[in-house]
Amino acid sequence: MSQIRIVRIHNELLGTYGDQGNAEVLAFRAKFHGITTTIIDVGYNDPLPTNGDIYLLGGAEDAAQLLSLEALQRDDNLNILHFAIERGAVILAVCAGFQIIGNKFWANGQEVDGLGLLDVISVPGDKRLVGDIKTISTVLGFELTGFENHMGRTILGSGAEAFGKVVTGNGNGDSKFDGAVLGNIFGTYMHGPILARNPEFADLLLTRATGRKYAQITDPLALKYASWRRKVIK
Amino acid sequence: MRLKLSILLAKLAGSLSKNVLRKSGETIPGRVLLALYPKAISELSKSRKIICVSGTNGKTSTTKALVTIISKLGTVTTSPSGSNLDRGVATALMQKSEYAVLEVDELHLSRVITEAKPVAVLLLNLTRDQLHRMHEVKRVADRWAVSAKGAPETLFIGDADDPFVELALAAAAQSHRVSFGGRKHLDGAVCPSCGIYLKWNRNDYKCACGLTNLNTDALFDSGSAAYRNATLANVTGQLLGGKAIAIDEQSLERSVNREYNGVKANLRLTKNPASWTEALTSVTGNDVVLIVNSREVDGIDTSWLWDISFAVLSGKNIVVCGERGLDIAYRLHVEGIEVEVTNNFESAISKFAKGSHVHVLAAYTAFHELVRA
Numbered sequence: 264m265s266q267i268r269i270v271r272i273h274n275e276l277l278g279t280y281g282d283q284g285n286a287e288v289l290a291f292r293a294k295f296h297g298i299t300t301t302i303i304d305v306g307y308n309d310p311l312p313t314n315g316d317i318y319l320l321g322g323a324e325d326a327a328q329l330l331s332l333e334a335l336q337r338d339d340n341l342n343i344l345h346f347a348i349e350r351g352a353v354i355l356a357v358c359a360g361f362q363i364i365g366n367k368f369w370a371n372g373q374e375v376d377g378l379g380l381l382d383v384i385s386v387p388g389d390k391r392l393v394g395d396i397k398t399i400s401t402v403l404g405f406e407l408t409g410f411e412n413h414m415g416r417t418i419l420g421s422g423a424e425a426f427g428k429v430v431t432g433n434g435n436g437d438s439k440f441d442g443a444v445l446g447n448i449f450g451t452y453m454h455g456p457i458l459a460r461n462p463e464f465a466d467l468l469l470t471r472a473t474g475r476k477y478a479q480i481t482d483p484l485a486l487k488y489a490s491w492r493r494k495v496i497k
Numbered sequence: 498m499r500l501k502l503s504i505l506l507a508k509l510a511g512s513l514s515k516n517v518l519r520k521s522g523e524t525i526p527g528r529v530l531l532a533l534y535p536k537a538i539s540e541l542s543k544s545r546k547i548i549c550v551s552g553t554n555g556k557t558s559t560t561k562a563l564v565t566i567i568s569k570l571g572t573v574t575t576s577p578s579g580s581n582l583d584r585g586v587a588t589a590l591m592q593k594s595e596y597a598v599l600e601v602d603e604l605h606l607s608r609v610i611t612e613a614k615p616v617a618v619l620l621l622n623l624t625r626d627q628l629h630r631m632h633e634v635k636r637v638a639d640r641w642a643v644s645a646k647g648a649p650e651t652l653f654i655g656d657a658d659d660p661f662v663e664l665a666l667a668a669a670a671q672s673h674r675v676s677f678g679g680r681k682h683l684d685g686a687v688c689p690s691c692g693i694y695l696k697w698n699r700n701d702y703k704c705a706c707g708l709t710n711l712n713t714d715a716l717f718d719s720g721s722a723a724y725r726n727a728t729l730a731n732v733t734g735q736l737l738g739g740k741a742i743a744i745d746e747q748s749l750e751r752s753v754n755r756e757y758n759g760v761k762a763n764l765r766l767t768k769n770p771a772s773w774t775e776a777l778t779s780v781t782g783n784d785v786v787l788i789v790n791s792r793e794v795d796g797i798d799t800s801w802l803w804d805i806s807f808a809v810l811s812g813k814n815i816v817v818c819g820e821r822g823l824d825i826a827y828r829l830h831v832e833g834i835e836v837e838v839t840n841n842f843e844s845a846i847s848k849f850a851k852g853s854h855v856h857v858l859a860a861y862t863a864f865h866e867l868v869r870a
Binding site: 281291307326330394410456484487491 | 625628629632633634635636684686687689692693694797798800801802803804823824826827828830831832
């Protein structure tokens, strides 16, 4: 496959914390591998495309998060996501998006059912967790850096594995783990955007989406940026 | 008596800070005053008419314009430039006057409204900014609306094209709603009043709950942020009995000209997606310096750089610096724009030949350092 479709879900709602950059970084890294990409922006009233290769969700304020959830539960959208997962498509969900794809979460003071794609529940904490975060990804085996800004505390069920082990920061709220992963579904609290700060993770998502291994990319600036952030966040 | 003594001590602290420690000495007096006399703001506000200016962008220049207008009506005190937390407000009020025009931080506005009981509050705009501190745009908007509702004696003036401003105007007992013919809002997808998907028709919004920028008290042509802010200052001044002043967009932009070894630099403050987007439209030349910092007032996170389209910089000579120069270098790299990264402003500006005109877009802290130097 030399062409992939990157689906940016509800950027108008889930674009508050800069996570839209994840799509741009994926497209940029893909070019090095000779993969052509299309970024499809899905609006609140649009149906999800059935043939996406990577679906992205970002961080949001509470009201926007609830609207996005409602839209994803509407029509055939949830089936489209289930089918995408079966096809081996990748889902990367950040912060509010991570909560949306879990079993339950809280927004605007009420508990709601999420999409149930990841076996996690999120509950509100007593204080907002804001600051730099560094983890060691259990899946990737290397350090990731990002920025977290959330009230949520996320509890993993037996069907999900933590995405990263926290080195600095709070992650899911216990300062031990961040995010969750199941197959090609990734949830995390890391903004930055995460793929800008950790371009190797973008490469892994491209590999997962296409089922192909790619040669290492030579992009000195990306390497310099990622390693500098890893060095300064202790 | 105790208030007078507190003011005296606060002034002394200010002059010590200025003359001995060589600091700006702008916020120290207010800080000391509030520590010694916590109710200073409400006490000192009683004897005069208070006008507050708040919003994400344009507070300082709009406050200045409003001071010019109000000074024709009586004596005016104002906040030290850019010092808009409660201590800046307290500093401004230490001097006697008939009017005080105060620049107030978005999160401090509620407290200042409660304590100073302003006759008028001018709300400019509200967009994503310093989210590590503001957390959510809606959170700030809700505070504004609660304050507006709780201040029936105060006239709220604002740009109704911004749904977050309109939320406060709609909550106020007395309001003067201004429109510039509608404008898209980066954070305007959700109705801040009822939480449903906000219905936009081109540049105008009209929600089923009633929140809208239509049918305002005044309608002006669309224009730059500087023009809108100046117009809002004029409207506010006129409502208070003053005369409108000529709008000079250049002087209203937060922009300053400096020369560095024969290199002419136009410095402009850029601190969030809205102000960057506005500033980028002014980059007409080919030589550009971008400075990104990440101190408290800059926003300690740089994710928002990805909310901005830098396409207009394509093909220009760009040098970046600042604590987070690499962040913007990589962001531009992904957008297909290559830059040179330097360690500091001196070496960035030295990359340009004598006689060249360089646009310098600077983070909040960098801008203030350069202007002060």
